[in-house]
Amino acid sequence: MKKASNNLIPASTVLIIRNGINDLEVFMVARHHQIDFASGALVFPGGKVDSKDIGPDIRDFIVPDKDYVDEELSFRIAAIRESYEESGILFAKYKANENLINNAKLEELQKWRDRFNKNETSMQEFAKKENLKFSIESLIPFAHWITPDLMPKRFDTRFYLAAVPDGHQGTHDGKESVDSLWISPKQAIEDCLSEKRTIIFPTRMNLEKLRNSKTVEEALSNARKHRIVTVLPKLEKTEEGVFLTIPKDAGYGDVKESIENLR
Numbered sequence: 001m002k003k004a005s006n007n008l009i010p011a012s013t014v015l016i017i018r019n020g021i022n023d024l025e026v027f028m029v030a031r032h033h034q035i036d037f038a039s040g041a042l043v044f045p046g047g048k049v050d051s052k053d054i055g056p057d058i059r060d061f062i063v064p065d066k067d068y069v070d071e072e073l074s075f076r077i078a079a080i081r082e083s084y085e086e087s088g089i090l091f092a093k094y095k096a097n098e099n100l101i102n103n104a105k106l107e108e109l110q111k112w113r114d115r116f117n118k119n120e121t122s123m124q125e126f127a128k129k130e131n132l133k134f135s136i137e138s139l140i141p142f143a144h145w146i147t148p149d150l151m152p153k154r155f156d157t158r159f160y161l162a163a164v165p166d167g168h169q170g171t172h173d174g175k176e177s178v179d180s181l182w183i184s185p186k187q188a189i190e191d192c193l194s195e196k197r198t199i200i201f202p203t204r205m206n207l208e209k210l211r212n213s214k215t216v217e218e219a220l221s222n223a224r225k226h227r228i229v230t231v232l233p234k235l236e237k238t239e240e241g242v243f244l245t246i247p248k249d250a251g252y253g254d255v256k257e258s259i260e261n262l263r
Contacts, residue, residue: 008146008156010071012079013046015142015206016089018164019216023184026210027170029086030179030197041198042188044206045086046157049078052122061127062136063093073136075158077123080134085116087180089168091138095131100138103167138162140223143209143251145202146232148244159206161223163216185211201233201244205252226251235259 016027028042054074059065068076084090090109093100101109109130115121126132139160147154164170172180183191185207192199199207213219229250236243236256244257 008154010049010075010078011047011155011157012049012075012082013044013157013159014079014083014139015044015159015161015210016083016087016164016170017161017210017216017219018182020182020184023186024210024214024216024219025182025184026188026207027087027089027164027180027182028188029172041200041203042191043200043203044159045083045089046079047082047086049074050081052124053077053081055122055124058124061124061133063133064137066136068136076136076139076160077134079139079158079160080136081116081123083162084113086172087170088113089164089170091135091162091165092127092132093135095133100135100165101132102165103169106168138165140220141228142223142226143206144228144230146230148233148235150235157202161210161219163220201257202231205231205246205255208253209251 018025018027026044028044030042054070054077058073058077062073062077080091088106090101090106094105112121112126112130116126123134127134139162141158142161143159145155145157145159147157170180170182172178188197188199188207189204189211191197192204210219213222229247231246231250231252233244233246236245242259244255244259246252246255248254
């Protein structure tokens with residue numbers, strides 16, 4: 001995984017998964033049409049890394065207490081915060097408990113989700129006041145994408161995979177996201193190709209990657225074994241047209257996408 005460049009906007013995204021009745025399901029939200037990035041699109045919860053995501057005492061509030069460099073830790077803390085803000089799903093434990101907090105405790109913490117959405121608090125304050133530790137080990141690195149040079153706004157995005165904690169249902173925030181659903185990767189891709197839903201290229205590619213797994217257990221196992229190869233899409237011009245390509249060893253197969261198909 002390449003180190004983030006200073007001219008890129010660092011961001012974290014989480015594919016939160018569960019076992020559905022017939023297939024693996026992932027939680028997705030529909031972004032508000034007035035949002036400046038991916039407006040109206042179906043996306044995974046995520047967003048920019050905030051300067052407050054890494055503080056002098058944040059390491060006191062993570063489990064396990066591994067020697068993460070500040071950059072990686074900031075991406076992971078942002079992933080947990082963004083999941084909580086956009087989906088209401090929280091990867092955290094009470095200090096005296098080895099289990100992730102249950103749905104009843106999650107409801108008691110609802111005021112904090114509102115405060116995060118109003119940018120009125122920080123992860124450090126949240127953890128201190130509620131005696132929490134953020135479950136870093138719940139996040140499995142899944143992908144690393146960098147926006148192509150030709151785009152006016154460029155992101156350095158770390159994608160993580162995580163099993164939904166027991167009892168957490170997930171719900172959109174009603175602000176940045178206006179709808180939410182649990183959906184199989186296969187169904188989401190079909191909805192995109194039929195133009196029922198708008199799904200941007202990186203999201204669709206990660207749905208394609210996820211659909212190779214049939215259960216949560218299989219998906220997490222595959223992610224742990226997979227080496228993360230940074231994806232920086234490139235334009236390739238041929239007699240047949242102009243195509244977007246990504247590294248063949250990144251886990252998505254041989255991708256050659258006509259730019260005419262991109263939304």
